[in-house]
Amino acid sequence: MSLIEAAAKVRENAHAPYSGFKVGAAVRSSSGAVYLGCNVENAAYPEGTCAEAGAIAAMIAAGDTRIVEVAVIADSPDPVAPCGGCRQRLREFASPDVVVTMANKRGATLEMRMDELLPGAFGPEQLGGH
Ligand code: THU
DSSP states (O other), X not given: OOHHHHHHHHHTTOBOTTTOOOEEEEEEETTSOEXXXXXXXXXXXXXXXXXXXXXXXXXXXXXXXXXXEEEEXXXXXXXXOOOHHHHHHHHTTEEEEEEEEEEETTSOEEEEEHHHHSTTOOOGGGGTOO
């Protein structure tokens, strides 16, 4: 199963009753493992979490730390763009050259590198990390 297919499958479990906009995300780590997440909305709207945040949380909980590939999918007119906050979240664990594949349910895809999605990033390197 491709990373996009994995993201599409977990998207089906998204809890998005308020926006109606279901998102699925999959990250592959340097160990080769794939971690999945979907958006989880809440009646108290700001408490909702994005699909990417869920996938990252699953990776960290499993003891993995480096993202080498990302896929995100939604039923959007164009391939779904990760929100600004999730670009920053991903950048914490993904190098500038990591490719993020964005997709929609109509089969369109768009690949962009982390440093295209978040140019001039403030990342762990700025604090002496990684
Ligand atoms: N959403 C994500 O899960 N990831 C993104 O990168 C874009 C937005 C979710 C948040 C909210 O549940 C819904 O999509 C509409 O914004």
